[in-house]
Amino acid sequence: MPEAASAQVATRATVGDSEFDRDTAVTLRTPGVYDIGLSAGWTIINAVNGGYLLAVLGRALADTLPHPDPFTISAHYLTASQPGPAVVRTETVRTGRTLSTGQASLLQYDDEGREVERIRVLASYGDLDTLPDDVRTAARPPALPPMEQCFGPEDGPAPVDGSSAITERLMLKLDPSTLGWALGQPSGKGEMRAWFGLADGRDADPFSLLLAVDALPPTAFEIGLTGWVPTVELTAHVRSRPAPGPLRVSITTRNLAGGFLEEDAEVWDSADRLVAQSRQLARVRLP
């Protein structure tokens, strides 16, 4: 390997030794109880990103359960999390040979020091490495222009007001055909597509997939709505261990009605495998 290329590779963060790993690491206090400081580095308009929080809960459950990988994780978001101290309480619901199921709660403290629950999660874990290779998928990867024809937050004035520290930690390159909202011309279609990675070059793993499914701008922006789109519930399926390299994420909304919408995400890896799917129910502020 030429020296320059070697030096470049050496500066890339690796799984287990990256900002994402450090900021999602939980510390065992007593069996099933974990401490964590929620990092201010993953905030979007001053709220802690829901995908980052899901990854924190996912790692605590991976420590509690006998299986390593979240096959399906369902999170109900109760109150808005703040950067700072938090505790995760886990419970083993059932352990089986192929799958085990657990529950976890993320809690923070109010002004009187009382615990306030932020998120509750149910999840079934397995081991992705034990799955057969059989793939009979009808799905095709999203059609995305090459990365250099896509646009990130660094390519223009911040399209979203407020502090969004998370944008510094992501490699996010949005398909220009889903960027009309940023130019005041939303397409009216509930679609958002992007190349996705971590800014420090860390490759994807099942936990960063939990971040990936909730890291793009809301599809509601392309439907012409603005403002915060808080998640009520998000369920993610991790279907395969992602190959190294950038991910492609596609988000689709079919039904905006009654002040709620669903967001369906698909995450594809560099080997053209559909590695994660998610759906969330979110609230929108109608004009």
Add this chain to the structure above:
Amino acid sequence: MPEAASAQVATRATVGDSEFDRDTAVTLRTPGVYDIGLSAGWTIINAVNGGYLLAVLGRALADTLPHPDPFTISAHYLTASQPGPAVVRTETVRTGRTLSTGQASLLQYDDEGREVERIRVLASYGDLDTLPDDVRTAARPPALPPMEQCFGPEDGPAPVDGSSAITERLMLKLDPSTLGWALGQPSGKGEMRAWFGLADGRDADPFSLLLAVDALPPTAFEIGLTGWVPTVELTAHVRSRPAPGPLRVSITTRNLAGGFLEEDAEVWDSADRLVAQSRQLARVRLP
């Protein structure tokens, strides 16, 4: 109304007074604890149908929580339920003005009388009647032939072996273009579409929508697989109170891989509203 038509209407079961209502009714034992006898009438190949069980849990949570309707309910299926006595234990996780969140477990008893957990559920409830009428949906109802050109279990030899009492309680008319599997010629596409109702004519409500999302034959059959397709996790969103009349249900699978598949269901009412969406992760037995 002519006398004959009036008599016909009089024989239809109504919401609150139907087999489905009686078989999903839970009896309060102590606050948050409910007894129920799981009916043998909703079994499919001797297993109690997962949608029926979800409706039972949904009704218990509706009794516990201050809001009446399941907006989003996530169920992780742990062990196979049997017809007979069961208990539902609920917990109020959070109550808010618009939404409240609860948790519920369905338990049965082993030979030594110990409780065995069958299903654990997290759900956020609201009141569908308070939602604004605003609809900006990109989704269109599934293309289904008229009901009289579709086929139900009564139209041919039972395509699935074993006792399937549930078929007597459903009005299920499958789109012939998704019925190849029953003739030994699966289409290879992961699609299943049907007209859906309750056999006694009871109209749909949010709880019967929980049944509707898991009542069609598995899409895996049309992909050419056979055998049981047990649900690992199912999340359903109820988006609108359904209008009277038959429902249209469409199920799609995009990704069968590694011995698992997702099933996405959409339920449309007679007023062309998308009233429920669901996604489940299920296991398949690979040949």
